[in-house]
Amino acid sequence: MNQTFTKFGKLYSLIFTVAVLALQTPTRLTAQEKSATRGAAGLQVLYDFSEQKGNIIHDRSGVGAPLNLKIENEKGVRRTHGALQITGKTLILTDKAASRLSEAIKRSGEVSIEAWVTPSDLGLSGPARMVTISKDSSQRNITLGQDKDKFDVRLRTTKTTTNGTPSTSTPSKAVKKKLTHLVYTRQRSGQARLYVNGKRTVDKKVAGTLENWNPTFRLALGNELSKDRPWKGTFHLVAVYSRALTPKQVQVNFRAGPDAKTTGGPAIASKSPQEEFFETKVAEVLVNHCFECHDSASKKGKLDLSRKLTALAGGESGKVIVPGKSSESLLWEQITSGDMPPAGTPLTDKEKSILKKWIDTGAVYSTERIDPVLYAHGVGDSTLWVQRLTVPEYIETVRSTVGVDIEKEARALLPPDLRADGFSNTAYNLNVDLKHVNAYSQLAEKIVSKMDVLKFAARFSKSKKLSTDDTMREFVESMGAWIFRGPLDGREERTYSGIATTVASAGGDYEEAVSFIIEAMLQSPRFIYRIESQQGDGSQWPVDGYELASRMSYIIWGGPPDQKLLNAAKAGDLYDLENVEKQIQRMLEDPRAIEHSTMFITEWLNLGQLDDLSPSAKRFPNWEAALADDMREETLAFFKDVVWDQKRPLADLMNAQVTYATPRLAKHYGLKPKGEGLERYDVSSVPFRGGLMTQGSILTVGGDDASMVTRGLYVLHGVLRGTVNDPPPGLDTTPVPSKPGLSHRGSAEKRISNVSCGGCHKKFEPLAFGLEKFDGLGTFRNNDEHGNVLREDGEILFPGEAKPVKYATSAELMNLLAGSERVQKSLTWKVTQFALGRPLVAADAQTIEKIHKSAQKEGGTYAALITSIVMSDLVQMTKTEQAE
C-alpha cells in the first residue's frame, strides 16, 4: 500500500487544510490528519488489499464470518502491498453468497459503498463493474461502476428495476486517472449521495425499500458475475456498510486516506464508549459505595457525587476528581488509602480499577444526575425478549384483523398475563403454557366460525382457486401480509398455501381451505408474537418499516397497524421521521389511543387489585362490592378527562380538581350525589379531594388499616421512583394497630425516630402523612375509630433532593407532587416502560432523559410523551445480538 500511496503522494497538497469540501483531488495529509482513523459505524466488509500474494483478498472488517474474495484469474491482476491492479481479464468474487452483507443492508434499509480506486481507462462502459453485489448483467442488489467519465451506482429497491435502474451517476468528467475516494450513501428515506474525494457530487432520491434484495447474490470486484463488464484500474480500499455514512463520516474517511486504520468497530455508537462505561460501570460503584454519605441529601464534606456539577466541582477539600489523572484525584487517593468508604463494604479490586480507569479516561459524567433507582438491582437486565401479545392485545388484534369480537371467549380461555416489574405486558414474563396453546387453537376455530370467510378473503383475491399454481400462493401472500402485519417470505407462503392443497386433497373447497389457513395463521408465531429481527452485530440497529409500524401501533393502540400504517411501511415512508410524526398524530386522534392509554393507568396503578377488595364487613358494614368498580371507573374517567379532554400535562393527574363518581361512590366520599351513573364532579371547593391520590382506587392500597407503610411505599415506588432497602430479615411487618391515644401517624413517627428503622422509614412514611385522614376505603374523616385526632401535614423528600419540603394539608401535598420534576420524570419512565413492555435499565437513562425533555417542551401531555417515546431510539432502534 505504501508504495502505491507514495506514488500518488505528490498529488496531495496543503490545499486540504484550506477547505475540504472544495477538494477535487486528494491532497497531502498533515501528520495529524494522517494519523486519523477511519470511522467504521455499520461496517460490513473491508478489503485493504494488504496481501501481496495469493488469490485471496481477506475481509478485514472483523464483522461476522469474513467474506473473503477470490481472484479467479491471478494473471489478470497485479498485487502490491495495499493495492490490486486489474490488468487483464479476471473476476474477483466471494466464494459464497454475500448473504450476511445483503441481509444486514436489507435489514437496515441503508447502504454505503466506499472505495479508494485509481481508474486507468476512461473509455469503459456498461457500466464497468467496480464493486457489485449481483447475479449477472441484469440482476443485482447494488453496483458501483464506471461509465466512461462518470461514476454510476445501480441500486435495487422496490421502486427500481432488478437491474437497479434508473441509476445514480456523477456529472461528466468525474472519473480521472488518479487516486480517487468514492463514497455512495443511501439513507432509509431514499436520499442517495455520491461523494468524489469528499465532495458531494450527487444528491437525489432513490425511492423504495431494500426488501427485495436477494441474499443469494455474491459480492464481486472488477467485473460482473457474468464476466462481461470488466473494469480496469487499481483498488486501494473497498468497504461496504449497512449504514448511510454521514457527510462528516465521509470527510473523516477521506481525510484518513486509503491506508488508515479502521477503528470503532462495527457498532453504531449512540453513546461514546466513555459514556457507556460511566453508565454501566462507574455509576453503580458510586451509588453502592459513596452515595450513603455523598448524595444530595447527605452531602458530607459538602461533597455531592450524585450530580455532575457538584461531583466535578468537589467539596470542602476542593476538587476530588481531576479528569485524566487519577494520581492527582483526591477521590482516588482516599480510596486507595482505605479511608473511603469509612464504613460498610470496601471496594473490590475490580471496582477500584473501574474508578481509576474512569478518572484516567477523562472522568466522563454522562448524565446530570445519577438516579440510584437505576442501580438498586445492578445495571438491569437488558436481555432481548420477543413480545407475546397480551390478552388485551390479542383481543384487539383479532378485532382489528378479522373483525371478530373474541373478548369474552379469550378472557375465559387464555390464562391472564401476570404482572412483572409493575406491568403485565413485561415481555420476559409473557410465557406460554399448554393452556395457551389449547386456547389459541380453540380461539382460532371460534374466530373463523364467526367470520364471513369468503367476504374476508375477497379483500385479498378475486379468484377462488385452490391451486398453488394459480392464485392460492398470491392470495396467501396478500392475506398473510395483513394478518401477520408485514410481508410473508417464501417459506411462509409455502407453509400456509400448503394447507390449501391439503384441504383440496381431502375434497374440500376454497372456503374451507381459507378457513383452515386463517385458523393456522391465527396460531402462528407471527400472529401470537411481535416477531422482530434481533440478529445483527451486537449493536443498536434501526428497526425496519414494518417492525416500526407494529411498534407504533402496539404502543399507541395496543393493537396491530391499520392499512394506512402498513401502506406507509410498505412505501418506506416510515424511514422518514417527519412521516413517522405525522402518523403518530393521526394515530393519537383515533379512539383506540384513548382506550389503550387507560390500559396504562390501569397497569401503573394496579387497578386490578380492586377486583380482590374484600374489606372487613364488621369494620365496614356499609361497603358494597360495586363500590370497587365505581372506584376503578372514577380513576379511568378522571384520567380521560385530564389527559384527553383537557389535554393537560400528565403530572396534573396529581392535583386536578375534578373527579367522577356514581351516586354510590359520591355518598361514600361525602359528596352530594347527583345523576344516576358516573358523573363529573368539580372538587375545587372540596379541600381534601382532587388528584389521583385522593381517589378510592389508590387509597385502598393500604388495606383496612390504611397502612402508612403500604401507602408510603406505594407513593415512593409508584410515583417518585424512589428506592428503599428491604426490611431486615425476620422483622415482624404486621401493621401496628391504632388505639386510643395512638394514631397511625403516631406509630409512624415512632418508627421514624427509631435508630434501627428510621433510616428507611423516613424516606416513605411521611409521604403518606397527608393521606391519614382517609380511612382504608377512602372515606374522609377527622378522627379515627378511637377518637384520635388525625393530621394531614407532613413533609416530602423527593429522591435526589437535599432537603424535604413541608406541607400543611393533603391538598398541598398533591400540589407538591404535581409540580415536582421528579414526579414528571417518573411518569415519563412509567409510560416508557409500558410502551416498551420491558423494565428500563441504566443504559436507557440518557435516552429517557431526552424523551422527557422533549415531551416537557411540548407541554408534558400524554400525547407529547408518546410522540417523544416513539420518535426516540428506544423505539426506532433495536438492540441486536451478534450472529453465532
Next chain:
Amino acid sequence: MKKTNISRRTMLKGVGAATIGLPLLEEMLVSTASAAAKTDVPVRAFNVFFGLGIPSPLQTEGFDGVLEPLKPLGDKLLIMRNVDQVRCDESGINAHYDGAAGAFTAEPPDGEAKSGGPSIDQVIRESHYPKGLPKGMVSTLIGGTFFRRSRVGRYVHSYNMNGTVAATIQEKPRDLFDRVFGYISLGGDDTDVRRRRLKRSVLDSVVDDYKFYTGANSPLGAASKSRVADHLDRIREFEQRAFALKNTAEGAPGLPPRSNVAHGGQADPGGEGIDMKLEDLRTEWRLMADLYALAIQMDRVRFGSLTFLAAGERLRVTGDYKYDGRLIYKFNDEKDLRKSGSGGCSHEWWHQFNEKKKNEQLRAHAHMKMQEVAYFLSRLDDADSKEANGKSILENSLITISTESGDGRHNDVKRELSGIFHAITGANDRFKTGQIMDIGAEGLDVYNTMLGAFGTKKRMGPEDRESNRIEKILA
C-alpha cells in the same frame, strides 16, 4: 437406507403382549382370523402410482430395461402397452397432469381438486360393498410420498363416483399409521376423521412455523428463541394430547419415527423443486410401503391408493442408486443438468428424452422407482400375505399400477397419452399375468373390461358410448 421393520408378525407380537379386550386390537385379531377361516378371499383393489412415467420406447425393452426390478414379480403382473388415453387430454394442460389423472379413471381432471370420474378401485368398492366395508375397517386408504402439490390429480388416485377424492391422503408415515391403527373409523362416515386430519394439518403448519423461529435461520435472539422453543414444546404436548392414538395398548407398536422429508407447503416451493437425498426418499417410501402393506395384511383396508411421487414431480436428487448389488447411477441432477432451481430437477430428463440417445439419467430414475414399486408389491407377496386359497394378497387383489406421461417432449398428445405405462395384477385369476401385452385399445374399454370381470354393473365413461370388451386381458 434406514429401515424400520414393521410387519404383520411384529404387529401381532405386539398385540400378543397387550391386554385382551382392547377394541382395536381385538377387532384386528378377529378380522384376520375370520378371513383365514374362509375359503374365499375379500375383494380388494388398489392403485399404485408413480410420478414421471416411462417413455413408451423404453417399455418395449421389457424386463431388460427400466422394468428390471419388476421381473421377479413378472409372472404375477400384466403389463399393458399402447393403452389409448387421448380422451383424457385437457386442453392447455400438459400430459403430466391429465395423463396422471386419467390413469384408471379414463377421464380428464375436473378442475383442481376433482377427477372427471371415479377411479376403478372405487367403482369396485361401491359395487362389492354397497353398504360399506365391515365395521371398523378403513373404507379407503390413500397414502403417498409427493412434493409437488398444486393440483390434486398429481398425487391422489382414488376418486369417488362423483370425482371427489375418496379420502384424505396421508403423506406422512405417522399419519398413515395413525389413520389405520390409531383411530377406528365407523365405516363410510368419515366426517369427523377428516376434520381431525385437517386440524392436524393446520397444526403441522403451525409447528413448522414455530420450528423456523427456533432454528438456525431464526431472526430472533437467544432469549426470544428460547421463549418460542417453549411454545413449540407446549404445542407438541398439545399435539400428543389432542391427536394421540386412541385405543392402543401397551406393547403395540409405537408411532413410526418422524420422517426427514418435507411435507405440506414446504414440500413445494412454487414448482421450483426441492433438494432430495435418495436415502431420505427411499427411507420414506419403504416406511410408507411397509405400513400400507401391513394395513392390507391386517385387513384394515381393502381399497385405496399409494403414491410414489406426484405427476410432474420436481426433485434435485443426489445419492448413489444401487440395485442388486451393482451401482446403477450416482444421482446428482443439479450437477448433471448444470442448472439450479426447477431446471436442475430430474423432471428435466423427461423433457430431454430422445429415443435415439442413452437417456441414462431418466433410465436410472425410472429403474429406481420400479424397484420401490416392486418392493411394495413384494410385501404383498411374502409369507405374511398368504391367504386361505393358497395365493398371496398380490395375486388375489386387483392392483393397478399407473403413472403419467413418460414422454416429456410434450409435442404430440396422442403419442404421450397413448404411451402411458399400465400394469395390473391377476385379481384372483380374473386377468392374465406374466405377459407384456400390446393392448392397442382405448383405456376406457380396458377399464370397463376389468370392471366386468369384477361383476360390477357400473361402467366408466359416457353412458351412451359403445363399449368394446378387451378379451385378451381376461384370464
